Amino acid sequence: MKNYMQSANDYYSRFVHSKNFVEFESGYLLSEGVFKISKEEECFWLLQIICFQPKISEDNIFESWTFKRVEGVAYILTAKDYNSNILFKKSFSSPDFFFNEMIIWKVGNYLLLPSEYDEFVKMISKQKDTPNCFDTNNINKN
Secondary structure: OOOOOEHHHHOOOOOOOOEEEEEHHHHHHEEHHHHHHHHOOOOOOHHHHHHHOOOOOOOOOOEEEEEEEOOEEEEEEEEEEOOOOOEEEEEEEOOOOOOEEEEEEEEEEEOOOOHHHHHHHHHOOOOOOOOOOOOHHHHOOO
C-alpha cells in the first residue's frame, strides 16, 4: 500500500532487473522502474529536467538526482556527482507527486533506480563501449 511518507524507491523496490529500457527524449533511455514511476506518478516533466541539464564535464557520467519533499507540495531537486559535489539544486512545486522522495541515477544516457544498478552493470559489461561503472558501496546515497 502506498504511503506518502515513503520513498518512491522503497515502494518500487521490486524493480531490480534493468533489462528493458524505454526510449525517452534526446537519446536517453529509461529503466523499467523509472518509466513505471514516471507514468504512475505523472512526473515525466521531472525526467525532462534531469535529461536536459548541461553536463559539467564529459568525464562526469554518473549523477544522483534526489527529488525530496520539503513541505506540502514543495520539493527540492538536487543532483550530485560521484563525489557528492552538488551539480544542481532547485525548488519545485509538484501537487501530483505522491511520495516523500525519489532518487534516480543518471549513468551516461541511462536513467535508473538505485535498485536496478547492479543488474545494469552486469548487462552493460557484456556490451562494447560501456560507460564506466561505479561500486554502489562508494556512492553517497544522500
